[in-house]
Structure formats: structure tokens, C-alpha cells
Amino acid sequence: MSDRRPVLVCENPSIDEALEAVRMAISGRKILIVAGNCSVDYHGRASSTLESGERILMIKEDSSLLVHRPKGYEPVNWQPPGCLYQTGKKGDALVIRAVRSKPHEVITVSFDRVYFASVLSLTDRGEFSLHASEEDMQRAILFQPSIIEEGLKPITYEKKVEPGFIDVYGIDKDGKMVVIEIKRKTAGREAALQLARYVESLKPTSNREVRGILASPQIAKGVQKLLATLRLDFKPLDPRRCAEILRDVETRKLAEFFQRTNRSPT
Amino acid sequence: MSDRRPVLVCENPSIDEALEAVRMAISGRKILIVAGNCSVDYHGRASSTLESGERILMIKEDSSLLVHRPKGYEPVNWQPPGCLYQTGKKGDALVIRAVRSKPHEVITVSFDRVYFASVLSLTDRGEFSLHASEEDMQRAILFQPSIIEEGLKPITYEKKVEPGFIDVYGIDKDGKMVVIEIKRKTAGREAALQLARYVESLKPTSNREVRGILASPQIAKGVQKLLATLRLDFKPLDPRRCAEILRDVETRKLAEFFQRTNRSPT
């Protein structure tokens, strides 16, 4: 075990001691956690004030800042990575100012009481992987178009047309053009209208018929009717199932690779 | 000064000690902060895995959960308020499982090393107020329609039409119908197309001319041309300016109130 001390904790520090810890953390690009009584002001894209109360402040290695109240998933105030800090005392308060330049935004946190300050030096090289995103659904359709319908031949994806980008574009078994709009969750009006615009924008480019297919796990209440009116199809498609298909594809690729290279997978 | 101890900190605890702290915090609905080496698995709307690394776990009074890496504004994994916890040891690891029921989602955090665990009991009754939101812009237009154009008479707001809700709806100085679409930041293609849909959906309901006005601080590159094609107007409107107008309105209301009640404001 190494003898490095990844964590320093200072309980019930004076404002001066807390200021010292804050400065060490910021200049050393460490993680800082402070719990105490503070007020917060923000000016930038909008403005906000937060009256005095007990909260947790976190400043990370990349200088991003979070102020968390005792409840709620979201921080009440924050600053994204890449801002500069000014720290000091104003009267008996510890003041931390985080300034971002583009757009110009300033957060000021004033602590009149600090319960603890902690400086952490953490190492995190672990890989993060997420499955069942909309991109996974798109890739699954491209690898295995039959999950939409038999005979579908994808031509391109992320095709640019006037109103935006078509998720998947191809030809069906009868030679008709097909536009597929993918949603990873229940598709609402907006999705149907977007698909309709794509279909409309493609019609002038071809004398073939153009079909629109909305692929999502579910459609919202009134949207069935809207799809019928707009002459669009719906294909139920589960993002989890798509993730499975991709996993199978990856597994097969791996097997082929190891077969080619005459090794066996661990 | 009160003698309550709002913060308990446990440095370099054993896994058993950490487990005890975690259970105290969760059962007592306190805030828990743990720093240590962990891995995280998530299954629910999607799935994710996060390999071993040093992170900070925070569980709040309302049972929301955050896992923060040393960098980045966003948590790498999380659980919104209202989930249930199972805690225990699996081998030599401290395991915390947070289960949400609707939708069904499970996060599992396994710590094999804990640098510190802290249990906090924070009180925060401070009021938070935010200015210069899109709603502020809407209210400013309703209070002072001349910031859009002279002679404008707002009729309703949040008016339901087929594709969605019109931000502000009224009549201009020539008696034409006016639909206003508000964006608090640079308006893109989507905003223009949305406004166009609103205008189209209103045309059949009246034999008056229907004008569409896009009100935002700026418009994106190609959108000027798109607006011209769609015969829509653009009115530059700064959210900060709108917030000022509202502040003035509030000040005037206050003044009137104190005049009526024969008191003077503090």
C-alpha cells in the first residue's frame, strides 16, 4: 500500500484555516469539499441569488464547481469546467469567486461558518461504458435491418436534409425510399412531426414513394392518430434489445478476430 | 452557538466502520459523503458500468444519489430522489444499492477502500431566486408589449394549438394576428420551423393575416434566410433587459401597494 495521503480533512476549521485549505486545493488542482453555511450569487447567462443556508461546495480538479443543497439531484448553483478562482476574506466570511469567460459568468460563494473542509487527490482511470442509447439503436438497425422489417436495405445514416439529420435512410423490399426516425423512449408529437418534415423534404428529390417509419419502444397517446394522418408507420423497437444485438455483433466480431489470428479469447 | 454536531467525519475507516456510517446516514435521513475506491453498475432505462477508480459518493436527505469522478460538472452515475437502499458487505467490499421503482432502476456502488465517510445534518431554508428565464421574457412582453413593437396588444399566452403552445398571441396595430415565439438564447432552425407551424395552424381559424415574430437575443447563421422564406419577423430581445423590466414592474407595484396602505417601504 502506498503512503500517499489522498485525503486531508479539517473539522470545524476557522475561516482562516478553511481559506488556507481552499487555496491549497485550488492551486494544487485537487478536489475540494466544503460543508458550511453560505450564500451564493450568480451572474451570467441569467442571474440568481441564494439566501444563507447550510450546503456542500465541491470544486473539482478541472475547476468545475458545484453547490449542493441537502435535497435534490441537481446542484443549486454551479460552474462548468474551465473557470478561474479568486479566494479571500470579506469581513468574517470566506469568499470564493469562480469566473468563467465564455460566456462570462461569475459565481460567488460566501461562507460565514465552515463545518469541514476536505482536500482530496483522487485517481480515476476506470472506463465508463453506457449501453442502450439512441446511437446503439441506430447501429443495431444498420447491422440487422430486419428488426425494422424484412428486406430493408439501409443506404446511409445521419443524412442531411433541410430540417436536420435523418437517423437512417434506405430502401425497402419494394424499392421505396425509407426514412427512419429513432427515439429511445416514448415518441411524442414532436418526433412524428419531425419525421413528417423529413419525408416531405425528400419527396421532391425522387419520383419513388417515400415512407417514414418511427422506431421507438412506445408512442404517446394521440400520436397513433397523428401518424395515420401523416401516413407514417410505427415500429416498436426496444433500446435494450438493440444493445443485445450489438453485444452479439461484437461477440461475433471478436470470435472472428481470434479465429483469424489463431489465438483464443481469454 | 449551538452544541449540535452537524457533521461527523470518519477518516480512513475500515469497511465495517464505513458501513456503519452509511447505515446511520441513510436510516437517519442525513447527508452522506464517501470518498474511496469503487466500481459502479447501473441497470434501468439504459445500462452502464464504471470500472474501479477513486470517486466521491453523495447521498442526500431525500435519498438522491450522486457519484462524482474527479472531473466534470456532471455525476457519472446517479439516482434521482425517492429510491430505496440496501447496504452490506460482499467479500471485503462495502456495497450500496439504490433502487428506484418508477422507472425501475438500480445502482450498485462497491467500495473496496474508503478514505473518508462523513455524515452531515444540514439545515437550508434559504430562498433561491432566478432571473432572466424564458418565462421572465414572456412576462416582460405581457407587461410591456412595446418592447416587441408599438401598438401590440397581447390577448393570451401559452395558447394551445395543434403542434404545441404559443408563447404569446395577440393583435398588432393594424389588427393582424400575431404569434410570438420566445427563445432566451440564440434561436436556431428549430425555433423558426416551430413558429412557422404555429402560424400555419392559426391561418385556417381566421381570415385575418397572421404574423409570426421570433423574439430572441440572436439568431443562428442560416436562420435569417429561413425566416425570410417563411415570411416571419425577428425581434432582438435580451433576457437581461426583460428581467430589468420585471424588476421595475415589481418595484412600481410595491410602491403602489405601500401608497394604498399608507405605509412606507423599509
Add this chain to the structure above:
DNA sequence: GAGTGGATTTCGCAT
């Protein structure tokens, strides 16, 4: 409970 749209959205990718 579902649907709809805003957000100091953030983030990532492509132009």
C-alpha cells in the same frame, strides 16, 4: 399518471 417544454441545461460531434 402521462404528456409537454424549458434549462445558467451539459456534452459531444460535425461544420
Add this chain to the structure above:
DNA sequence: ATGCGAAGTCCACTC
């Protein structure tokens, strides 16, 4: 740099 759309988005509000 700007534009554009996804997100385990979250959240508040309406129906």
C-alpha cells in the same frame, strides 16, 4: 468558434 441534437437528461406544470 458555431450549430445542432441527444440525454439514464431533470424538473415543473398541465391534463
